Amino acid sequence: MFENLRVSVFLAARALQRGGRGRVLLNVIVIAFVFTNMIFLPSVISGAVESYNVQTIDFMTSDIVIGPRLDERYIEDADTLLNRINRIPGVIRASARFSMPVSVDFEENTVSIEVKAFDPRDEVEVTRIHEFIEDGSFLGSGDRNEILLGVLVAGHEDKSKDFYDSLGGAAVGDMVTVRYANGVVREYRIKGIVRTKSYIADYMAFVTADEMESVLGPGPNTRASEILVKATDDTDLDALKRTILSFGVGEEVKTWEDATSDIVAESVESFNIINNITVLGSLIIAIVVIFILITIKTFTNRKQIGILKAIGIKKSVIINSYVMQVFFICTFGVILGLVILEGMVLYFTAFPIEFPDGTVTPIVDAGMLIENTILLFISSAVAGFIPAWRITNENILDAMRGA
Numbered sequence: 001m002f003e004n005l006r007v008s009v010f011l012a013a014r015a016l017q018r019g020g021r022g023r024v025l026l027n028v029i030v031i032a033f034v035f036t037n038m039i040f041l042p043s044v045i046s047g048a049v050e051s052y053n054v055q056t057i058d059f060m061t062s063d064i065v066i067g068p069r070l071d072e073r074y075i076e077d078a079d080t081l082l083n084r085i086n087r088i089p090g091v092i093r094a095s096a097r098f099s100m101p102v103s104v105d106f107e108e109n110t111v112s113i114e115v116k117a118f119d120p121r122d123e124v125e126v127t128r129i130h131e132f133i134e135d136g137s138f139l140g141s142g143d144r145n146e147i148l149l150g151v152l153v154a155g156h157e158d159k160s161k162d163f164y165d166s167l168g169g170a171a172v173g174d175m176v177t178v179r180y181a182n183g184v185v186r187e188y189r190i191k192g193i194v195r196t197k198s199y200i201a202d203y204m205a206f207v208t209a210d211e212m213e214s215v216l217g218p219g220p221n222t223r224a225s226e227i228l229v230k231a232t233d234d235t236d237l238d239a240l241k242r243t244i245l246s247f248g249v250g251e252e253v254k255t256w257e258d259a260t261s262d263i264v265a266e267s268v269e270s271f272n273i274i275n276n277i278t279v280l281g282s283l284i285i286a287i288v289v290i291f292i293l294i295t296i297k298t299f300t301n302r303k304q305i306g307i308l309k310a311i312g313i314k315k316s317v318i319i320n321s322y323v324m325q326v327f328f329i330c331t332f333g334v335i336l337g338l339v340i341l342e343g344m345v346l347y348f349t350a351f352p353i354e355f356p357d358g359t360v361t362p363i364v365d366a367g368m369l370i371e372n373t374i375l376l377f378i379s380s381a382v383a384g385f386i387p388a389w390r391i392t393n394e395n396i397l398d399a400m401r402g403a
């Protein structure tokens with residue numbers, strides 16, 4: 001067995017030497033770009049998913065999100081629950097939010113969105129919204145008659161530039177009329193414009209908890225739509241979730257992954273369809289290139305193959321020699337592809353890809369590299385095996401005559 005393998009290696013090496021360095025190098029370059037194409041799009045998709053996850057944590061759910069009990073609309077006595085959560089080890093801070101649908105009027109424009117109320121002192125420790133104020137300033141504790149608008153709500157004077165219905169270019173200092181779902185109507189001055197590049201966060205409005213309490217009516221309002229919890233960096237979120245439940249919290253407790261799993265799963269599934277099409281296309285290109293290469297080589301070497309068979313070299317040894325040539329080309333193609341890929345990743349890490357919903361840096365996963373490398377080798381081996389098998393099965397005399 002090992003003797004046959006040595007003969008196959010010898011024949012493959014001689015064939016590559018006689019084939020010309022330029023031709024071999026060209027084939028290596030083609031395989032390198034095929035491999036790069038197979039990896040780069042999935043790495044961009046992984047980067048986009050990671051970007052979405054970061055936006056989710058930073059602006060929408062923080063690390064843990066606590067919702068109302070089953071069949072209940074609000075968290076009752078949220079202040080007591082906040083105090084309990086803030087005492088749990090591993091928790092940096094918790095912030096209660098109260099949400100209500102509203103319509104916002106500015107000049108002749110009206111948008112229907114959701115307004116969220118929070119205590120700014122808690123919010124700045126739980127989310128990063130305050131770090132992404134494009135114009136104006138963040139809300140302060142006790143602020144009344146002021147509102148924070150997402151950039152997609154404020155919009156542009158030229159509405160053709162807007163993704164959604166907008167206020168047509170409302171700016172800091174402008175007055176807007178907010179009509180709450182409970183019938184209360186308020187006039188607010190725009191204190192700041194938020195640009196997070198998250199489509200969800202940028203199409204919201206924010207007011208202080210004090211302002212929302214006055215909207216809801218007399219008496220202290222201790223209800224919340226949700227409570228966001230920020231954990232320390234070294235905290236296991238699943239363990240923290242169990243700890244929160246063990247403290248007697250009967251509300252629905254989810255990690256950010258639990259809260260967004262369905263949305264992310266649907267997005268990833270859509271991306272995977274595109275990715276699979278790209279990988280399939282790349283494999284077809286590799287198969288066609290290798291098939292044509294080996295077909296030409298075997299037809300060119302028909303007489304040689306006939307002579308090898310005539311002197312007693314087994315067909316399997318001859319076939320393996322061509323498959324080994326394919327492995328050689330794929331091996332150096334993958335190495336060159338990794339160099340190209342690393343260069344692209346370094347470039348896009350320094351200069352991230354700008355998407356409408358944020359910047360994306362490609363993320364190359366080791367499992368992805370291994371899987372696509374194996375697929376490339378298997379596909380190429382099959383493409384090299386078929387023409388070699390066809391020629392070696394020819395009659396020896398026909399092959400030697402080149403008929």
